[in-house]
Amino acid sequence: MKHPPTATPVTPDMVVRVRADELRRCTRTRQLDRIAAQHHFSTDTEFDCYVDALLVHTGIDYDRLHQIEETRRRTQRQRARLTALGPTVRLWSAATMSRFTLCAHDGRVLWRDEFSDPGSIRTAADAAEASARQAIWLAEHARNYAGVYVARLALVLFRSRGIPCTRLHQTAEAAGLVLEVSTATTGNPAAEQRDAPEAVDWHTSDLTPLLQTGRTPA
Template sequence: MREATMSDPLPRPGRRRPIDPDILVERHRLALMSMTSTEALDRFAARLGIDTRSLARRFVTALSERAGIDYEQMLRVELAREGVDSVLADRARIGPRLLMWSAATTDMFTVCGADRRPAWRDTFTPEDLGSGRVSTVAALKAIELAGHWIAEWGAQAGTLRLNLATNQGIDLAGLHRFAGGVSVVVDVAAVPLDNPAAQQCLHREPVSSRYLDLTDLLHPPGAPA
């Protein structure tokens, strides 16, 4: 974990209890999955008393094994973005902020807008299925849609909070590269419970994105950033 975590105040002597990162991650799994940065994970770990290198290593392992969170991949993506995304980030900061949800079955994807209604649902193409990563492809469809509507709105760039139905097998680096190519700064989280896109995957009727309005995708005040 980042060195900053190790500088947080230690618990007062005499009041420390044994810490088991596996139990902590299991207990807070859903909250951890909703976090979109290593900084947020580090702050959370510090509050839980994970303040040594040994505990940090066990925490990172528990994140992967119990919550499907690849901390090292997240960190690599963040470090890569720091050097190349400054112009995009500045443009996105004054552009529209969108909120979307994505999910996939073995042959279909569903994308929902901020209003939790289906914005796009269709079958995968043979090329999509050939990748073997349907959840990643569903996320790419959401980013593609966000980029299209940001451009239609007339902005140079925008931001997208993307809530996935699962984080298993997700190519985070690929999502961020694709997002940069369509002028989107994307924050990716996993929200497996009460995910409208996952619920809408129970339906099979295609939903065309051509009738969307940007207001259907705008990030509502008070929703997770």
């Protein structure tokens, strides 16, 4: 009597070899963990073999990636604590297809100028994003001028549809800012003053009052 052939067990090494391209696209340990769970690599030995195979066949250093994530989480927690105690920069932002306007919390125009790369502005969303990036740059400059390690940027946009907010948050984080984005299509002083003909150079604006304590609305 013939017995059915025994199925070959799926090993971590086999999985990593077959799914190498997919694994290389993973940027978080939780994504790698999900694939391990799909193949029931639940014991310490199996998972260690999976981690070893990742390094050998894909160049992914799981342990180093985990350390980077832990460091990032600690940094974010520390930054959040400092931000809760630190100042806030409140700015209004609006744009046309050719230039941007930024206003302080009190409606005073801080900066109105042409976009430095007009060829990159193809849609209203492009213009709004470019204006928001100028606001982040200005807030970073004010933070540095004040000698503050981290600050909150409460940024009110005239338009937010189509803007990749994740990229804005990443840009702000790199600038030492915790970004809070909201939208105001009415009562936005930047929008109300965006069509004024004259440019306003930010160098002529006093940036010191931009950093405020407290969390009163913009």
